[in-house]
Amino acid sequence: MPRKGASSWAWAWNDPSFRWQLGLGLLLGICLAFGMPHYFAFIEARHGRVLADPLLARLPAFDTSWITFTIIYLSILVALIHLGQRPLAFVQVLWSYCLMHLIRIGTLWLAPLDPPIGLVLLHDPIVDTLFYPTNPITKDLFFSGHTATLMLLSLGVRSLWLRRLLLVATAAVGFLVLVQHAHYTSDVLAAPFFAGLSFWLAGKLFGKRPAI
Incomplete structure (x- = not known):
């Protein structure tokens, strides 16, 4: 088993299937990054339902954006530093x-x-500036992408203490977007399920490989 870090990437890069998986994954990610704003514009123009939500009805609404995105971006940074030393985990x-x-x-x-x-x-100080400078998105509701992203990172990291930290961050962000009334309770509760489903599907797609 190769060491973590640059030597792990060199070892993984020798595998043609790894190169294809990394390249196609990055390409798909770029396509989604540039395509999703157009899809969200379509979603935003549709009429939808307002759900009865007993929990939100009891929660006073506050702007928690700076706390929410501080947690999100710090969590992403720490997770990427960890995954950057583990190429196969990164690709999954x-x-x-x-x-x-x-x-x-x-x-x-x-x-x-x-x-x-x-x-x-x-x-969002980054996404709003790059993709939605004039038209805020309010109807990308089911399911909570912010909550699901942190849950996904918690599943992907190989460190137990980091996984626990990211699970706490997931719960905190889920609660904060509810305080902001930016999501329904069902959006937040469904997010971990869909994160787990996505992680499981990616594992099935690539099969069992060493956890480096």
């Missing part, structure tokens, strides 16, 4: 993330929803 998480967004395209299509009553807009 990359494909899991792409599959999760493909599934989310389907769930958003099948569940047209309007934002919860009392919505306070989430302000």
Whole structure:
């Protein structure tokens, strides 16, 4: 078994299937990054339902954007540093993330929803600047992509203490987007399931390989 870090990447790069998986995963991720704003524009123009949500009705709405995205981006940074030393784990998480967004395209299509009553807009300092500078997205609801992303990272890391930390971050972000009334409770509760499904599908796609 090769050492972690650069030598692991050199070892993995010698495998043609790894090169294809990495290259296609990156290409799909780029296509999703540039394609999703157009899909969200379509979602935003649709009429949807407002769900009755007893939990949200009891929660006062506050803008928690800075706390939410501090947790999200710190979690992503720490997870990527960890996964950057483990190329096969990195590729599985990359494909899991792409599959999760493909599934989310389907769930958003099948569940047209309007934002919860009392919505306070989430302000993502990076995504809003790069992709949505003038048209905020409010109807990308089922399921919560922010919550699912952190759950997915917790499944992908190989360190027990980091997995526990990311699970705490997942729960915190799930709660914060509810406080912001940016999602329904069902959006947040469904997110871990779809993250797990995406991770499982990526594992099935690539089969059993060494966890480096």
